Amino acid sequence: MSGRRSDPPRRLADILAPTVRRLTSADEARAYAAWARVAGDQVAGATRPRAFSRGVLTVECDSSVWTNELTYLSGTILTRMNELDPGHPVRKLRFRVRRESPMQEEPPAASNDRQRGARLQPEDVSAAREAADCVADERLRAAIQAALRAASADPGGRPAAGPDRHPTK
Secondary structure, eight states: TTTTTOOOOHHHHHHHHHHHHHHHSSHHHHHHHHHHHHHHHHHHEEEEEEEEETTTEOOOOOOSSHHHHHHHHHHHHHHHHHHOOOOOOOOOEEEEEEEEHHHSSSOOGGOOTTTOOOOOHHHHHHHHHHHHHHHHOHHHHHHHHHHHHHHHTTTTTOSSTTOOOOOOO
C-alpha cells in the first residue's frame, strides 16, 4: 500500500484558517479593510485600493475628478480611518486615475477635430443660459456663462434681442 496517506481527511476550513488569519492580520489586508470601511458606497463604487507599501495606500479612481477630490480630502479620510480602526497601517493616501477607466476610453470631445471650433445653436445657448441663471453659486454661474459666451461666439453673453432675453442677475 505504498502511496497511501495515513492522515485522516481534514476540513478545508481547518486547512485555510491559519492562512486566512495571517492574511487578515497583514498590513495590506488591514489597509484595504480600513479603506473599505471609510469609503462608503458612492466612493467605493468609483475607487479601488490597488497597492499598499511603506504606509502608503494607493487607490485607483474612475476619473481625475475623483482623484482630485479624494486627494483634497485625504487628511479627513485618514482621520476617519483612525476613528474607525485606530491601529490601521495607512499613513498616507495616494490617488491615481485608473488606466482602464471607461471615462478614458472615449476621446474627449475637444480632441475631435470636427467639433473643434463648432458653435452652439442659438436655441441651445438660450436653454443653457436659462439653466445657468438658476445656479445659486455666483462663481460657478459666471464660469458657465463665460463658457457659453466662448462656445457661442457671443462676447456680450446675451442675444441682442428676442423673447429669450433675460435681465442679468
